[in-house]
Amino acid sequence: MDKLKFQYFFRRVGKVFLIFLRRWSILILGAILLTWYLQYRTLGNNAEAVWTSMDEKPEIFWYSSLIIFTLLTLFYGIFYGPFRAIGVVFAIITVITYINNTKIAFRGMPLLPEDFQLADQAGTLTDFIDTGELVRVILAAVLSTSLGFLLDYLARPILSYFPVRKKKSKKKKLTKRARAERKKQLRIRALGELIPRMVIIPSAIFGFFLVADPIINHGGAAYQKYDWLGGAEFISWSQALNYEQNTFLLGFIYNLNRYNIEPPKDYGKNKMAEIKQKYTKLSKEESNVKKKDLKDADYNIVVILNESFYDPMLLKEVYPFNGPDPIPVFRELSKSTPTGYMYSPEYGGGTANVEFEVDTSLSNYWAQTTPYTSILPKLDRIVSIANTAKAAGYKTTAIHSYTGEMYKRSYVLPIEGFDDFITQDKMHHTERDGSSGGYINDRSIYAETLDILENSDKKQLISVLTMQDHAPYQLEAYGEETEYSFDDPNSTVDLADPISAYLQGVHYSDAYLGEFLENLKKSDEKTVVLFFGDHAPGIFSYANTSTDKELADLTHLTPYFIWANFDAGMKPTKLPTTTPNCLTNTMYDMLGLKKDVEGLIVAGACAENPILAPTYLADSQPKGKATTDYELLNYDILNGKQYWF
Numbered sequence: 071m072d073k074l075k076f077q078y079f080f081r082r083v084g085k086v087f088l089i090f091l092r093r094w095s096i097l098i099l100g101a102i103l104l105t106w107y108l109q110y111r112t113l114g115n116n117a118e119a120v121w122t123s124m125d126e127k128p129e130i131f132w133y134s135s136l137i138i139f140t141l142l143t144l145f146y147g148i149f150y151g152p153f154r155a156i157g158v159v160f161a162i163i164t165v166i167t168y169i170n171n172t173k174i175a176f177r178g179m180p181l182l183p184e185d186f187q188l189a190d191q192a193g194t195l196t197d198f199i200d201t202g203e204l205v206r207v208i209l210a211a212v213l214s215t216s217l218g219f220l221l222d223y224l225a226r227p228i229l230s231y232f233p234v235r236k237k238k239s240k241k242k243k244l245t246k247r248a249r250a251e252r253k254k255q256l257r258i259r260a261l262g263e264l265i266p267r268m269v270i271i272p273s274a275i276f277g278f279f280l281v282a283d284p285i286i287n288h289g290g291a292a293y294q295k296y297d298w299l300g301g302a303e304f305i306s307w308s309q310a311l312n313y314e315q316n317t318f319l320l321g322f323i324y325n326l327n328r329y330n331i332e333p334p335k336d337y338g339k340n341k342m343a344e345i346k347q348k349y350t351k352l353s354k355e356e357s358n359v360k361k362k363d364l365k366d367a368d369y370n371i372v373v374i375l376n377e378s379f380y381d382p383m384l385l386k387e388v389y390p391f392n393g394p395d396p397i398p399v400f401r402e403l404s405k406s407t408p409t410g411y412m413y414s415p416e417y418g419g420g421t422a423n424v425e426f427e428v429d430t431s432l433s434n435y436w437a438q439t440t441p442y443t444s445i446l447p448k449l450d451r452i453v454s455i456a457n458t459a460k461a462a463g464y465k466t467t468a469i470h471s472y473t474g475e476m477y478k479r480s481y482v483l484p485i486e487g488f489d490d491f492i493t494q495d496k497m498h499h500t501e502r503d504g505s506s507g508g509y510i511n512d513r514s515i516y517a518e519t520l521d522i523l524e525n526s527d528k529k530q531l532i533s534v535l536t537m538q539d540h541a542p543y544q545l546e547a548y549g550e551e552t553e554y555s556f557d558d559p560n561s562t563v564d565l566a567d568p569i570s571a572y573l574q575g576v577h578y579s580d581a582y583l584g585e586f587l588e589n590l591k592k593s594d595e596k597t598v599v600l601f602f603g604d605h606a607p608g609i610f611s612y613a614n615t616s617t618d619k620e621l622a623d624l625t626h627l628t629p630y631f632i633w634a635n636f637d638a639g640m641k642p643t644k645l646p647t648t649t650p651n652c653l654t655n656t657m658y659d660m661l662g663l664k665k666d667v668e669g670l671i672v673a674g675a676c677a678e679n680p681i682l683a684p685t686y687l688a689d690s691q692p693k694g695k696a697t698t699d700y701e702l703l704n705y706d707i708l709n710g711k712q713y714w715f
Contacts, residue, residue, distance in 0.1 A: 092229055096152040101139035104159055105131060105319075108138070111167035112318040123317070129300035133281075134319045140278040147270030153225065157218020161211035168207045170318060179475040180313040183325050184447040285323045290439025292420060306440035307422065307477050327444060331437050331709055334701050342706055342713040345699050349667045361664040365462035369596035369636065370523055370530040373455070375425055376512070376583070378539040379603030381411075382573055384624045388613050389569060393554035396577045399584035400629050408660055409631040410645030412653065415683035417625055418541075418608020422477035425535065425604065427650035429486050430454045431672045432704050435682045435692070445708050446482040451715060452707060453668045455654050456487030459531035465489060469518055470535040471497065471510035488533065492518065503578070509537040512579050516586035523595045538579055541608065543571035553577065568609045590635045597635050600657050602650070603628030619688075626685060632660050649683050652676035668703065675700035 106120060109131070113119040124131045138159070145155035170181035222229070279286070285304070288294045294304045302316050304324050313321035382389070382396050395401060403409055415434065416423055422442040423434050430453055434441060446452065456466040467490045474480035474493045483491050494500065498521065499514035515536055523530055545552060545567040554573035556566045583601070590597050606614075606625045614625040630653065634640060640660050648656060655672050658665055665673060674696025675682070682692055692701075706714050 093146075093152050097142050097146060097155065098139065100152065100156040100159075101135050101142050104142065104156065104163060105135040105138045107160065108134075108163050108167065108319060109317055111163065112170060112313070114171075127300055127302070129298070130302055130317055130320065133299060134317055136281055137278065137319060137323070140274055140281055143270060143277065144274035147267050147274055150267060151218070151222035152229070153218045153221035154215075155218070157215045157221075160214040160218075164207055164210050164214065167318070168203070174310075179473075179480065180310055180318065180321060182309060182447075182478070182481075183322065184478075184481055282323050285320055286326050288324060288327055290327065290437070290444035292423075292440050306443040307419070308475065309443070309478065310473075310475050325443075331705065333710060334698075334705050337702055337705060337710065339711070339713045341702060345671070345702060346667065346714065349670045349699075352670050353665070353667050356664060356670070361662050363462070363664050364458065367462070367529070367661075367663070369598055369634070369638075370532070371459065371464070372519060372523075372530075372532045372534060372597055372599045373428065374534040374599060374601040375421070375428065375536065376539070376579060376601065376603050377421065377536045378541075378572075378605065378607045379576060379579060379628060380606040381627070381629050382576070384627060385610055385613055388621070389556065389565075389610065391554055391556045391569065391573055393573060394577075396554070396573050397580040397629065399580045399587075400631070403587075403631055403633065404642070406642050407631050407633045408640055408643045408645050409629065411627040411647050412602050412630045413623070413647055413649050413681045413683060413686060414603070414605045414626050414628050415649060415685065416605040417614050417685075418605060421535075421604045422479070424650045425477075425533075428602070428653050429456065429533065431651050431654050431668070432708065433649070433651040433682050433700070435684065436701060436704060437708065438684065440477070441708065442477040442479065442482050446485055447478055449485055449708075449712075451712075452485055454486040456483075456531060456533070458487075458666065458669075460487050460489070463529060464531045465526060465528040466531045466533075467492065467522055468533040468535065469497070469515055469522075470494070471515045471537045472535075483533075509540055512536050512538045512582040513585065516582060516589075519586070520589055520593070523593065523597060536579070538582075539572065539575045539607065543568040543575065543607065543609065545571040545574075547571065565609060572607050572609060587633065587635075593635065595635075598638060598657070598661065599633045600630070600653060601633070602630035602653060623686065626683070632657050646680055648676060648680040651682060652680060671696065671700050671703055 106124075109120045109123060110117060113123070142155050142159055145158050146152055149155055149158065166181065169185075173179060173181055173185070284296065288304060290306070292306045296302045296304070302320070304312055304316060304320075309321060309325065312324060316324070379397075381400070382391065400409065414424055415427075420440075423440060426441045426446075427433060432453070437445070439445065451457075456468075460466055466488045468479070468483050468488045469492045470476070470479060471494050473495075474491060480491065494510055497510065497514065497518050499517040500510050501514045502508065503511050515534055519532055519534055522532060552570060552574050554570045554577070556569040556573070587599070590599070605628060608614075610625050613621050616622045627647070630645065632640065632645070638661055645656060645660075646652075651672065655665070655669065655676050657663075658669065659673075675692075675694070678694030678697045679692040681687070682697075703714065706712060
């Protein structure tokens, strides 16, 4: 290579490198600005809030910028222009944040990945949309995209690797040679853009999943803390809080996960068909037994999950308190009604996991995730008491005296088969008192339940989810009305106020339960009630973390009972101590109801392992043929191919 050719080659390489730096510098700066803009839009167009967030959580901002950079690189590979990529991503952010802000304003929930599965229902939001703002958003998106393309065109001389040289001529036809040269330059330019695109696009996709993997693959844990991200905390039970604490981008990415577990041994289509055939045969045999089919039942069913309803008398020796029995109504019921203690797999939280087990009769034992947030939103169907009741002619309703956003209930309850979901915004009875800590009290949600029963022409299955005794427990809320006190001189933690407050609260819950049952006795509506506490409050940590297993297990026992306001053939008895997945099976036994195929599998597993919880079984494994079939059913429906259906 002679000196002139070497100089030309060196200058050419230098020019290409300079253009490379220009393009990628624009993309890096664009990623930072777009991350700022994304936070600005999701923080109510408040610039000060963005700067505060950046100051308090710099790791989250720069990590988000890196993720945006990978997305920007993807669009750069598609459009092969840095300003075009920035313009398109700016338009996407503008539209997405508009949808997010609108959804929060009218439903109290941020935009979630599964919302895009419900795109066909977008028309239901048209009544809530500000037409003027929508037009502005669309115009902003179009203008930003157009501006990006314009800037790339204007910047071509300094950003193009292979600029097409135009011959200066005054309306003269190009010669054959000139046309050939121009075509050659165009081919070189096309090839020069195609090859980088083939590298950039897959690299950008790989880069996105590589960078975002720690957030996407969180394993479905109820709580996850990332020290490398400035101590960022991700939770499964409230995505509104997740988005608020960790920004829209990371909150959205967190929800991309579909939790996966390893398939059990022998899992496959043939195995599921074999299990179904076996239990279908048992179901036919049970038809010969004198049991009532649910479709022939002439009564309503009310399933009550009472938040943190616990029996403090179980721990009175460890946590001595002054005051009357906190739950005298439950105590009196045990004399005339089937009552017992449910072994809750949770302690101090995890309400939705217990709810999931009761509603579906499936178990969270193997997955150990939060099915409502990591599994059910991705499913189209599932076995449940609501779906069974609907098939038997029941109208199905769920009532929760809080928001539908918690644990994604607005999404999962319809999948479970509930026709209606009434949240605090739709409730007619919204009384609050000192025992609720600001939440709607149990008296109100029971009044709401009575209204539904009295005003319906069809049999009702109602799932009642209370909030009254949800943490925090603050003694000052009760003033001079507090009947309880706790003063343990041996306690190393100041538990007096929260325990005393909780005791007062659960006492009120018990009283409101008594009122509800008395009202049902006066009602002409024949009704069966399945009542249970979801978990103990998280204020008994000493007992819960004790190495004495018997003491620790006491913090997992919550009261439950099955009651009817008519003669349902039930006699006072001590119900088996069992986990939530077996409660519906227990109710069917007490009412003498026939079980479907899935119900028979559950019944077999509950007979072999009435308590299916890691805290109870510890290192031992559940055993039994029915339990093996039950595990396969769980996997197939929740994480497998759903051969069952």
